[in-house]
Amino acid sequence: MYQLAAPAFADIEIKKSRFLGQLYPLNSRAEARQQLALIRAQHPDAVHVCWALVCAGDSGLDDDGEPSGTAAKPMYNVLVHKDVTNVLAVVVRYWGGIKLGAGGLTRAYGQAISDAFKNASLAEVQFFHEWDIVCAYADESQVRRLCDKFAATIRQVSYTEAATMAININQKTATSFEIELIGMLKGQVRIVKAD
Structure with a gap:
């Protein structure tokens, strides 16, 4: 099992929609709420701020208005696949005017977090x-x-x-x-x- 050594980011564009993938190391749901409040304040024009949290004993998902299962679930799946804990994954979406469909959204949200992991530094968790x-x-x-x-x-x-x-x-x-x-x-x- 791994955890982030520092925040990591990625910025992708799909059919004129911009997806900002973000990963934050943290230790609780309370920290996640604070981080989400900061992100929402930094991106007031974003149409969606979707997130997935994997934290010791406390996980969560929020599609933030996207069709159910098309945003947070693919993000969560990337976190599970990467075998990480104590991490908040966030994707900020700016609407580009072209609908992506359920499959397109699922791929876009998953890719934004996968790309953020390409820039991430991971440390093995010691128990x-x-x-x-x-x-x-x-x-x-x-x-x-x-x-x-x-x-x-x-x-x-x-x-x-x-x-x-x-x-x-x-x-x-x-x-x-x-x-x-x-x-x-x-x-x-x-x-x-x-x-």
């Missing part, structure tokens, strides 16, 4: 687990070295009857880390998984 590693005091230095090896971040260490290390570990390396940790300490470790 992390939050774990507590409970071990004997004597084993703490070994656990620290293993955390360094797997690039796990130690958020906090507390000492009670044992050492408890709160870590963040990349989801991709978590299983290997766990196997190596248990083997290294011969099972004398407890992993408390928050997720």
Whole structure:
């Protein structure tokens, strides 16, 4: 899964209609509403401002007066195909006087977002687990070295009857880390998984 490193734009013309494809990185529907308000203010003469939002736990679509399914859905399909998250796709349309038909609209809106992706810089999304590693005091230095090896971040260490290390570990390396940790300490470790 990927996310945008910065906004990206494209400008296409089809049968005298102008389609401004725009991609914005964001983290919530509230941010999307603010961005849409800015775009509408920047383009008061546009006939349509259609959008598709893919955000962690919160997605949405709006054809903004275009025939149902001809604008936001093809934009959304491009976002899904590109495997992105936390992104708002917007197409601002200026009417050119020639009707495009449902198929023409679908292609135009999808192309505007596809072309914006040609100018986009994407970064891979990293997912992390939050774990507590409970071990004997004597084993703490070994656990620290293993955390360094797997690039796990130690958020906090507390000492009670044992050492408890709160870590963040990349989801991709978590299983290997766990196997190596248990083997290294011969099972004398407890992993408390928050997720």
